[in-house]
Amino acid sequence: MSTKVFTRQDVESHNQAGDLWVIIDSKVYDLTKFKDMHPGGVGVLLHSDVAGLDATEAFYGLHKGEVLDRPQYKRLVIGTVKDEEPLVAPPGPGDISLVPYAEPTWLTPGYYSPYFKETHRTYQKAIRQFIDEVITPDAAFNGSRGKRPSTEVNEKMAELNLFAMSLGPGKHLKGLKLMNGLVTPEEFDPFHELITSQELVRCGDRGYGDGIIGGLVIGLPPVINFGSEELKQKVLPEVFSGKKFICLAISEAHAGSDVFGLQTSAEKTEDGKHWIINGTKKWITGGMYADYFSTGCKTEDGFTVILIPRVEGVETKPIKTSYSPSAGTAYVTFDNVKVPVENTLGPEGGGIFVILSNFNHERWVMCCSSARSQRYIIERCLKWINQRKAFGKPLANQPVVRAKIAAMISRAEAIQAWLENITYQMCNMSYKQQASKLAGQIALLKAYSTKSAQQTAQDAVQIFGGRGITQSGMGAEIEHYYRTVTFDSLLGGSEDVLADLGVRQAIKAMPKNSKL
Numbered sequence: 001m002s003t004k005v006f007t008r009q010d011v012e013s014h015n016q017a018g019d020l021w022v023i024i025d026s027k028v029y030d031l032t033k034f035k036d037m038h039p040g041g042v043g044v045l046l047h048s049d050v051a052g053l054d055a056t057e058a059f060y061g062l063h064k065g066e067v068l069d070r071p072q073y074k075r076l077v078i079g080t081v082k083d084e085e086p087l088v089a090p091p092g093p094g095d096i097s098l099v100p101y102a103e104p105t106w107l108t109p110g111y112y113s114p115y116f117k118e119t120h121r122t123y124q125k126a127i128r129q130f131i132d133e134v135i136t137p138d139a140a141f142n143g144s145r146g147k148r149p150s151t152e153v154n155e156k157m158a159e160l161n162l163f164a165m166s167l168g169p170g171k172h173l174k175g176l177k178l179m180n181g182l183v184t185p186e187e188f189d190p191f192h193e194l195i196t197s198q199e200l201v202r203c204g205d206r207g208y209g210d211g212i213i214g215g216l217v218i219g220l221p222p223v224i225n226f227g228s229e230e231l232k233q234k235v236l237p238e239v240f241s242g243k244k245f246i247c248l249a250i251s252e253a254h255a256g257s258d259v260f261g262l263q264t265s266a267e268k269t270e271d272g273k274h275w276i277i278n279g280t281k282k283w284i285t286g287g288m289y290a291d292y293f294s295t296g297c298k299t300e301d302g303f304t305v306i307l308i309p310r311v312e313g314v315e316t317k318p319i320k321t322s323y324s325p326s327a328g329t330a331y332v333t334f335d336n337v338k339v340p341v342e343n344t345l346g347p348e349g350g351g352i353f354v355i356l357s358n359f360n361h362e363r364w365v366m367c368c369s370s371a372r373s374q375r376y377i378i379e380r381c382l383k384w385i386n387q388r389k390a391f392g393k394p395l396a397n398q399p400v401v402r403a404k405i406a407a408m409i410s411r412a413e414a415i416q417a418w419l420e421n422i423t424y425q426m427c428n429m430s431y432k433q434q435a436s437k438l439a440g441q442i443a444l445l446k447a448y449s450t451k452s453a454q455q456t457a458q459d460a461v462q463i464f465g466g467r468g469i470t471q472s473g474m475g476a477e478i479e480h481y482y483r484t485v486t487f488d489s490l491l492g493g494s495e496d497v498l499a500d501l502g503v504r505q506a507i508k509a510m511p512k513n514s515k516l
């Protein structure tokens with residue numbers, strides 16, 4: 001980049017089509033050649049309020065700052081303005097955002113938390129930097145092309161044991177070096193896990209995020225909790241090292257949440273040593289990449305979960321959903337697939353327990369990411385209403401816009417506070433206690449959170465206007481959010497069913513002697 005210094009008067013004379021300069025945030029750009037390639041057209045650049053002048057405000061009203069960081073546009077800088085410094089400072093990798101409400105209070109300078117300790121703070125710092133530097137660029141590149149996360153990202157995640165950590169605390173972490181030794185397996189608790197889930201959301205591409213760990217978070221727990229020692233010793237190291245991938249295969253075209261309506265069947269061979277599996281599975285996150293499928297099957301005794309490796313007779317086809325194919329969402333067919341009975345997860349006929357046992361955890365993970373993605377949208381809305389002018393004033397001057405933002409912030413703060421409370425309970429309760437005491441709380445939080453998220457998505461689109469429905473430019477993240485927000489309200493139990501579950505759990509726990 002040139003370090004030449006110009007006065008504003010020097011720049012002013014370059015205001016013609018054949019010689020066109022502008023100032024953006026104290027830098028001088030020569031747009032003479034670029035103007036004909038400018039996606040916004042030549043006319044806007046030759047306008048008498050722009051050509052040869054300071055176009056900072058006009059620029060930020062129409063573009064994201066990151067446009068100027070693209071190598072092809074960086075080259076347009078020919079110098080800086082004398083005695084002026086840049087005012088716009090994009091956060092660097094790992095930085096905390098200083099936009100109000102962009103971070104939960106525990107991360108916001110000057111605020112306190114009873115839950116987060118030094119170990120959580122150092123962990124958060126390291127993981128944010130890793131995500132900003134390694135995952136976000138790959139998400140922008142591969143996510144937008146519908147490609148799976150790169151091998152390099154998988155390898156780096158495995159080095160830090162991020163795959164293992166994304167399943168939360170537990171025996172599976174024993175002996176592993178986590179985040180280069182920054183946190184020990186013994187001290188790793190649900191707050192570390194909350195941080196992992198929430199930071200990952202910031203990569204900005206929902207489908208890509210699911211492509212990285214979506215299949216693993218729901219597919220591996222049945223193996224960890226119900227697989228034989230031999231099976232665990234084989235599968236866990238393969239998956240944690242990023243060499244093999246796993247998914248959960250339950251839903252079918254015939255039946256979704258109604259597991260007893262499922263038709264995929266598993267029958268024993270005559271010698272009783274193998275299962276023969278036939279059937280189909282639909283909407284299987286990560287299925288396209290999976291080497292293993294934790295699969296719900298109809299068996300003689302009822303419903304059984306079996307770990308099916310990608311062997312002869314297993315086929316996967318991509319399903320096009322509203323988000324990026326990076327999630328690897330698949331239609332899976334099992335055609336006379338032969339699997340050893342040792343691959344049975346949990347008791348034969350006891351599959352419903354295997355599936356139900358991870359539901360709370362799955363829903364809690366979804367609450368973590370839903371809470372964080374709402375905050376991500378709030379940050380973008382706050383920036384937008386501050387920099388965008390309409391009717392001669394910033395959008396923030398409009399009371400209707402402020403009312404929408406007020407409601408968004410209130411919902412996000414309430415969700416995070418409730419989530420942190422539940423997480424604290426998880427730190428102190430046994431798995432069994434969690435199942436009885438937190439199932440209702442988590443179900444209600446998930447229902448509330450996903451409903452709030454949809455309202456926030458709708459309001460954000462209204463605030464961004466046409467940009468909120470455009471897949472590129474300033475509103476791209478809003479459009480993406482609006483398009484994919486309903487995922488959380490469906491997966492892991494749909495919104496109304498969960499709200500109802502929360503109340504049914506409360507009624508079940510009513511003291512018999514309690515009357516008005």
Ligand code: HEM
Pocket residue numbers: 022024029038039040041044045050055058059062063064067068073076472473474
């Ligand atoms: C270094 C200077 C500039 C560069 C590199 C640049 C680049 C771009 C790019 C890449 C887009 C496509 C949309 C996006 O990705 O955000 C765009 C759109 C646009 N630009 Fe620029 N631009 C520059 C300066 C300006 C200036 C000074 C104006 C003055 C008003 C302007 C007006 C517009 C308009 C009106 C659009 C269309 C926006 C839309 O579709 O929403 N640009 N520009």
